Amino acid sequence: MNLCSREFFQRDPVICAREMIGCTFGLGATIGIIVETEAYAAEGDRACHTWKRAGAREFVSSHAPGTAYVYLNYGMHWLFNFLVKGGKRDGFVLIRALEPLRGIPLMESRRGRESIADLCSGPAKLTQALGIEGTHHGCDPLTGKGWLLNKAPVNQGVLVSKRIGIALDSEYPWRFLSKGCPFVSVPA
DNA sequence: GGGCCGATTAGG
DNA sequence: CTAATCGGCCCG
Numbered sequence: 001m002n003l004c005s006r007e008f009f010q011r012d013p014v015i016c017a018r019e020m021i022g023c024t025f026g027l028g029a030t031i032g033i034i035v036e037t038e039a040y041a042a043e044g045d046r047a048c049h050t051w052k053r054a055g056a057r058e059f060v061s062s063h064a065p066g067t068a069y070v071y072l073n074y075g076m077h078w079l080f081n082f083l084v085k086g087g088k089r090d091g092f093v094l095i096r097a098l099e100p101l102r103g104i105p106l107m108e109s110r111r112g113r114e115s116i117a118d119l120c121s122g123p124a125k126l127t128q129a130l131g132i133e134g135t136h137h138g139c140d141p142l143t144g145k146g147w148l149l150n151k152a153p154v155n156q157g158v159l160v161s162k163r164i165g166i167a168l169d170s171e172y173p174w175r176f177l178s179k180g181c182p183f184v185s186v187p188a
Numbered sequence: 189g190g191g192c193c194g195a196t197t198a199g200g
Numbered sequence: 201c202t203a204a205t206c207g208g209c210c211c212g
Contacts, residue, residue, distance in 0.1 A: 038195070051207070074194060075194090077195085092195095094195060123195065
């Protein structure tokens with residue numbers, strides 16, 4: 001049962017990214033708590049795929065808010081985003097790190113390592129740990145079989161920083177992470 | 189078709 | 201620090 005509503009994703013992506021910290025997210029038996037996110041805006045943000053890719057702009061216009069935008073980076077890493085649209089701005093929320101919660105042995109198997117802090121502490125690590133791949137591009141985690149997405153009742157101790165690993169518009173403070181959390185990709 | 193780039197990661 | 205590895209985009 002998904003407690004995250006459609007309207008949760010019908011807001012500004014920056015607000016949405018902030019609110020997703022603490023939410024429970026999973027696929028199949030593997031589940032974690034979202035501890036790090038980044039927002040990308042469909043317009044005016046040169047780091048967003050929509051800036052250069054017509055396909056990304058088409059994706060935004062032709063899918064419902066909450067849809068999974070999954071893409072291959074560096075030819076080998078799958079990265080997972082939620083589509084955010086219908087609010088002040090359209091855009092995406094990139095899931096960058098999870099605190100492993102359930103299915104840890106399976107995560108360890110998929111990742112090929114056993115250190116719990118190294119299972120989901122990066123955008124490509126967590127997709128590997130959860131078994132997310134290109135086949136999930138365009139899926140709807142709000143209604144799709146196997147997905148889990150529960151909203152957290154409160155978000156306390158959320159820190160803000162610049163986004164990681166981008167060259168353009170890197171000054172925007174659009175990265176959010178749980179304060180003091182050891183499972184983030186890069187410490188605050 | 190060819191060249192370049194990238195929201196990363198693991199390993200030396 | 202760099203190799204790995206490939207879809208999208210810009211040429212031409």
